[in-house]
Amino acid sequence: MTDSSAGDSGDAGDADSRPIVYDLAPDCTLTDVDVGARYHATVNGVVEYGVFVDLSENVSGLLHESNLNGEEYDVGDDVVVKLEEIKENGDVSFALADVDDYRTLDVEHEPEITAVDDARVGETVTVEGEITQIKQTGGPTIFHVADETGIIGAAAFEEAGVRAYPAVEVGDLVRLNGTVEEHEGETQLEVEGITVLEGDTAATARERLDEATAERAEPASVEPHVEWEAFESLREELAEVARLLRRTVLEGRPIRIRHHADGDGMCASIPVQLALENFIDEVHADDDAARHHLKRLPSKAPFYEMEDVTRDLNFALEGRARHGQKLPFLLMLDNGSTEEDVPAYKNLTHYDVPIAVVDHHHPDPEAVNDLLDAHVNPYLHGEDYRITTGMMCVELARMIDPGLTDELRHVPAVAGLSDRSKAEVMDEFVELAGTAGYDRDELGDIGEALDYAAHWLRYSEGKTLVNDVLNVGCDDESRHHELVEFLATRAARDVNEQLEMVEPHVEHETLESGAHLYTADLENFAQRFTYPAPGNTTGELHDRKVREHGEPVITIGYGPDFAVLRSDGVRLDIPQMVTELNEEVTGGGVSGGGHLVVGSIKFVKGRREDVIDALVEKMGEAELDEELSSTATLD
Structure with missing residues (x-):
């Protein structure tokens, strides 16, 4: 019984030995009363064998005539009673309370709470x-x-x-x-x-x-798939992101995932999406809750464009207006770490939209960190892009839902091969995938199929298709293998056709450093708006030249207002070069980014020649590094 002192009790600090009479709140039930206690009651009926009294709207009983001491009562009279008995059938019997000087305590209803x-x-x-x-x-x-x-x-x-x-x-x-x-x-x-x-x-x-x-938001403590010292410094921060995401689900806030539209981006986002869907299903009584509380969308650029944030914000505000939802938690995967993301993030600061980033592009922490609730990036720990976002997010997904561990054994290897990682543990990741039935060639085919699917999906999620390609959340193993074979074969065919058109027009020169520079005019000698896109075309051309001639090699694929950059064996700092070009080429409008040795830039069409010439000059001054090699492609 929960009670609170009423006016008759006097000063709360004074000891009061007077007997207590309880006054029940209207919604009180039998769970709020005790046999032997005294209560204020109101007569609600008079019969030959006694009177019926109400203690509340839900508690009534009989004051038998044998307990009335000859007193007579009318409906509406107030009386103080003592609870004598609560019978098994719920009937309640009372006696008159022999009390004159007493204090009253109010009783609030304490219902039995059901989880x-x-x-x-x-x-x-x-x-x-x-x-x-x-x-x-x-x-x-x-x-x-x-x-x-x-x-x-x-x-x-x-x-x-x-x-x-x-x-x-x-x-x-x-x-x-x-x-x-x-x-x-x-x-x-x-x-x-x-x-x-x-x-x-x-x-x-x-x-x-x-x-x-x-307590429930705490992430699972999972052993790493592969022991890797370089990765250990990231685990605590990944656990914090897992904690944020689990808490977000528990608080009923929707989650919106944005990821780079390539193989590594999909290897990052799909496991996390599946882990969150499982946790949402666990938390919500509604079996269809995941469809309303989680959305994944690709981003073509390796940063959060104003076009993307405007769409996301409009969708979120409509959801709040139509469905009463909180504004979403934004999770950025395989993009989101650079200064180019700042305008979009600042747009979200006008609303209650938390943001977390897991990325391996070269970051601008001074520009973005104040706008983020969490930021995981290997560069922030003295590591680099060989730790791909897909590798990180497999561990993130397992911290959210450890039951996915076996289903994700092959994904880190697919992520690494898709982004051409030279990580020292790549062989171990491939061996781990072997326990799931995959060899290196099959893993490479999955990456090619993911890139091919991402190109044609453009801005669509394509959930079932990409889950089947990656074999995560896929319910038909044979369909997975047939689909990968079909898409990978188509991708290889389209790449070969594209390179056959481009290669005769590739220009070559040897820079003062000794590095080989290959440039390709993709505007005039490559098919546009088809697969492979300029980023993949440049990457495939570059890989072919490295295989043919060895390192050091730099490749530039350019169009009317863009250039895609790749290097192996040359110590480039593409983000820094972009900054310098924007300052040095007046009216060039240079922007872009990426990894240290893999990037893409945009510029004003009329200043293309000046931008490319200045870029080549900077590349010629870059130091050679035989151990440095590119690990990713950009679309």
Whole structure:
């Protein structure tokens, strides 16, 4: 029984030995009373064998004539009674309380709270938690309430299309009672009442929920797929991102994943997407919740373009207006670390949109870190791009859902081969993939198929297709192998046709450093708007020249207002070169980025010759490094 002192009790600091008479709140039930205690009651009926009295709207019983001592009562009379017995059938009997001088304590109803995870169809329950979403339909108002075990939808009806309980807002702590039913295949609570918690009750509930959420948000402690000293410094930061993402799901906030549209970007995003979908399904009573709370989209550029952020923000604001959702958590994968991302991030600062980045492009931490909630990048730990984003995100996915460990054994190798990583543990990753039935050639084919699919998907998610290609979340192993063979074969055919057109027109010169420079005019001698795109065309040409002539080699593929850059064995700093070019070529409008030795730049069409000449001059001054080799391609 929870009580609070009423006016008759005097100063709260004074000892008061007077007997207590309890005054029940209207919603109190039998769970709030005790045999032997005294209560204020009101007569609600008079019969020959006694009078019936009410202690609250839900607690009534008989004061038998044998206990009336000859007293007579009318309906509406107030009386102080003592609870004598609660019978097995729920009947309650009272006696008159022999008390004159007493103090009154108010009693608030303390319902039996049912955890969301324990709510069963057909039961009448009371749930205590936080409102995470309010959606007004053409019929009822749908409230989503989260407790320490999960999130459930609750339908409250005022009248068609009219907001029920308009005082209840997202973020409120509430007690919500009703009957659990199944609606269109989903578990849903049919609301009978909602009470917003206040004061100590709210504080206690908040503390309980925060503690439970923090505990449940903890990432799994998983052993690395492959022991790699260079990777160890990243694990703690990846665990923090996993913690943020799990907490985001528990709080009912949607998640939007943006990733670079290439093999490594897909190897990064697909495992994380599957891990989050599994966790969303675990948290939400709605089996279709993942479709509403998680969205993955590719980005063609290796940075967050204003076009992308405008689309994302518009989609999020529409979701908030139409579905009552919180604004999403933005997860950037295989892009997002550079100064070029800053305008898009600053656009999001006007709204409540947390941002986390996992990337291996050369970062500009001074430009972006203040705009991010988390930033994982090997460069920030003295490592480099040979640790691909796909390798990092496989570990991130396992921290979110360790049950995916076996399903992801081949993905780090696919990511590394797709981005041509020269990591010292690549052979170990390939051996690990061998335990899943893949050899090196098959892994390379998966990477080629992913790149090919990404090119034609353009800005679409293509979830089922890319999951089948990568064999993550795929339900048909034979379809996976047939699809990879088909797409990889088409990709190889298209690459060969493209290089046959380009190679006769490739220009070659030897720089003062001794490096071989190959330049290709992709505007006039390559097919545009087909596969392979300029980035892949340049990368394939470069790899062919390295195989033919060895290092050091630099390759530039250029068009009317862009250039794609690749190098092996030359110590280039492409991000720094871009900065210098933008300062030195007046009116050039130079922008771009990428890895240290793999990049793409844009410029004003009329200044192309000046930009390319200045770029070649800088490349000629770069030092040779036999151990430095490119590890990625850019579209």
